[in-house]
Amino acid sequence: MDLSSKINIVNLSDVGRKRPHNEDSTVTDASMGLVILADGMGGYKAGEVASALAVTSIQHEISTGIRHLKTGRVDKVTGYSYESLLIRDAILYANDIIFGTAQTDPQCQGMGTTIVTGLFYNDTLTIGYVGDSRLYRLRNNKLQQITKDHSLQQELIDRGLYTVEEALAKTPKNLVTRALGIDAKVQVDIMEEQVLPRDIFLLCSDGLTDMVNDEEIHLTLSKYSANLVQAGQELIRLANSYGGKDNISVILASIRESYARPNGLFNQIKNRILDVRG
Numbered sequence: 378m379d380l381s382s383k384i385n386i387v388n389l390s391d392v393g394r395k396r397p398h399n400e401d402s403t404v405t406d407a408s409m410g411l412v413i414l415a416d417g418m419g420g421y422k423a424g425e426v427a428s429a430l431a432v433t434s435i436q437h438e439i440s441t442g443i444r445h446l447k448t449g450r451v452d453k454v455t456g457y458s459y460e461s462l463l464i465r466d467a468i469l470y471a472n473d474i475i476f477g478t479a480q481t482d483p484q485c486q487g488m489g490t491t492i493v494t495g496l497f498y499n500d501t502l503t504i505g506y507v508g509d510s511r512l513y514r515l516r517n518n519k520l521q522q523i524t525k526d527h528s529l530q531q532e533l534i535d536r537g538l539y540t541v542e543e544a545l546a547k548t549p550k551n552l553v554t555r556a557l558g559i560d561a562k563v564q565v566d567i568m569e570e571q572v573l574p575r576d577i578f579l580l581c582s583d584g585l586t587d588m589v590n591d592e593e594i595h596l597t598l599s600k601y602s603a604n605l606v607q608a609g610q611e612l613i614r615l616a617n618s619y620g621g622k623d624n625i626s627v628i629l630a631s632i633r634e635s636y637a638r639p640n641g642l643f644n645q646i647k648n649r650i651l652d653v654r655g
């Protein structure tokens with residue numbers, strides 16, 4: 378199913394005002410409903426290598442894997458859709474590649490990257506992520522952060538040691554507690570969200586969220602909801618106007634209409650028969 382007429386996707390990345398390179402990488406495929414954003418870290422240009430390896434390998438794994446996927450089915454062990462498992466496995470595979478490269482290439486030693494991967498299918502969005510790049514949703518004029526940062530700040534808040542305000546004031550920014558490529562193993566968080574027409578989703582790197590607060594992101598998305606390119610450009614302009622201390626990447630996806638699978642009932646019955654057969 379080609380989703381490009383149902384979902385409008387925009388992909389923008391900017392080096393910002395202070396950094397010599399852009400170490401973020403983004404990839405989108407409107408037809409497949411695939412959005413991927415990575416924020417690399419590491420020595421001279423190694424961050425770029427890590428984030429690029431992540432987005433290209435994940436795009437490749439998902440676009441090849443989806444052709445053989447039994448859509449509309451749920452894995453009995455994990456309770457996740459097969460699409461979700463494909464995303465998780467693609468991210469784990471990216472971790473293997475980045476970790477392996479970091480071990481063998483001295484210039485890439487210690488490199489790593491965050492990842493947020495989203496796949497739209499059957500009025501659903503599955504998100505797989507590691508690190509502190511985020512996904513937000515604007516629905517009924519409410520902005521909600523869907524992902525939860527894998528960061529020191531967030532952990533201290535979760536453990537009740539700090540309030541949000543205290544954590545922001547007292548702990549260093551950008552200390553991620555999980556990233557791709559750092560270790561042979563990594564834990565990927567998976568979320569499955571129902572999607573409604575007129576929803577707008579935002580994936581972004583911390584170069585946006587460290588500079589522009591949620592309220593201003595909300596105002597900007599609401600104001601430019603009819604023009605995603607303008608919305609993205611305005612977010613990047615704001616981040617740069619507040620200093621642009623880091624690379625800024627923004628992927629926006631707005632839902633024009635339902636993209637439920639055609640012949641939904643037929644597929645449901647068919648899948649139930651397949652389930653009975655095992």
Ligand SMILES: [Mn+2]
Binds near residue numbers: 416583
């Ligand atoms: Mn960053």
